[in-house]
Amino acid sequence: MALQSAIINVMEKAVKKASIRLVRDFNEVEHLQVSRKGPADFVSRADVRTERTIVEELKVARPGFGFILEEGEDTPPEDATKGTWIIDPIDGTTNFLHSIPHFAISVALEKEGEIVAGIVYNPVTDELFWAEKGRGAFVGNRKLTVSSRKNLDDCVLATGIPFMGKPNLGTFPAQLDTIMPKVAGIRRFGSAALDLAFVAAGRYDGFWEENLQPWDIAAGILIVREARGMVSEFDGRAKVMQTGQILATNGSIHGSVTRLLSEARKINRAKQI
Ligand code: 2AM
Ligand code: CA
Numbered sequence: 001m002a003l004q005s006a007i008i009n010v011m012e013k014a015v016k017k018a019s020i021r022l023v024r025d026f027n028e029v030e031h032l033q034v035s036r037k038g039p040a041d042f043v044s045r046a047d048v049r050t051e052r053t054i055v056e057e058l059k060v061a062r063p064g065f066g067f068i069l070e071e072g073e074d075t076p077p078e079d080a081t082k083g084t085w086i087i088d089p090i091d092g093t094t095n096f097l098h099s100i101p102h103f104a105i106s107v108a109l110e111k112e113g114e115i116v117a118g119i120v121y122n123p124v125t126d127e128l129f130w131a132e133k134g135r136g137a138f139v140g141n142r143k144l145t146v147s148s149r150k151n152l153d154d155c156v157l158a159t160g161i162p163f164m165g166k167p168n169l170g171t172f173p174a175q176l177d178t179i180m181p182k183v184a185g186i187r188r189f190g191s192a193a194l195d196l197a198f199v200a201a202g203r204y205d206g207f208w209e210e211n212l213q214p215w216d217i218a219a220g221i222l223i224v225r226e227a228r229g230m231v232s233e234f235d236g237r238a239k240v241m242q243t244g245q246i247l248a249t250n251g252s253i254h255g256s257v258t259r260l261l262s263e264a265r266k267i268n269r270a271k272q273i
Pocket of ligand 2: 092215
């Protein structure tokens with residue numbers, strides 16, 4: 001039985017409060033699909049409102065903490081003893097917009113440059129993934145451990161397919177070409193935060209994506225690591241939060257996927273010459 005600490009309780013309370021309205025909004029989006037204007041403006045208002053509710057709750061519970069936000073202005077912590085919240089109010093906005101019930105609220109707490117607590121909450125399924133540094137990862141009360149699969153041909157990997165407006169759109173096909181023939185399956189579910197939580201839960205054996213933002217991955221990285229998984233950039237380097245390039249695996253297949261991504265990089269380089 002997991003014993004949630006005070007800080008996880010604070011985070012859970014904030015996201016669950018915001019989720020009440022968010023789930024109502026999600027149900028409303030279904031009706032808006034058929035409207036002439038479409039649901040885009042409605043969803044961006046839901047996004048902003050969700051973030052605002054979480055920020056208000058966290059400000060009361062932990063005065064003086066800083067914020068790194070997907071929607072609102074960033075603020076630094078009052079002093080070095082205080083942490084910084086990193087918040088994504090809806091990770092998987094495109095899913096939300098299309099009435100696909102696969103999105104999450106992601107909240108992480110950073111202290112002295114380290115993520116010390118993180119939660120990823122899907123308000124539709126009511127699955128709450130959480131982790132605290134050095135204390136393990138959990139979904140609800142159940143402890144999480146990454147999968148034990150060692151052979152790539154048994155593995156299911158998730159990824160993010162680049163979309164309009166992202167740089168390096170052209171590098172993805174080579175990654176798919178090198179990885180696809182070696183694995184049991186590849187999935188694209190559209191929420192990096194949930195992709196990472198699913199790696200921690202052993203549902204996917206790995207996940208790779210580029211051009212992500214800190215709020216997409218901050219909580220998920222800790223959850224994977226605390227579930228004894230491995231997180232790095234594609235080449236094994238560690239500056240994931242700075243570069244937004246992430247490979248998260250069960251650890252056993254990390255080297256193999258790193259090698260395949262390196263092959264893909266060579267193919268892309270050759271294309272440029
Ligand atoms: P978001 O929903 O918070 O924007 C999936 O590839 C990841 O990329 C998600 O974590 C998603 O976070 C982010 N993303 C940003 N813009 C996107 C878009 N237009 N389509 C799909 N994902 C997007
Ligand atoms: Ca996001």
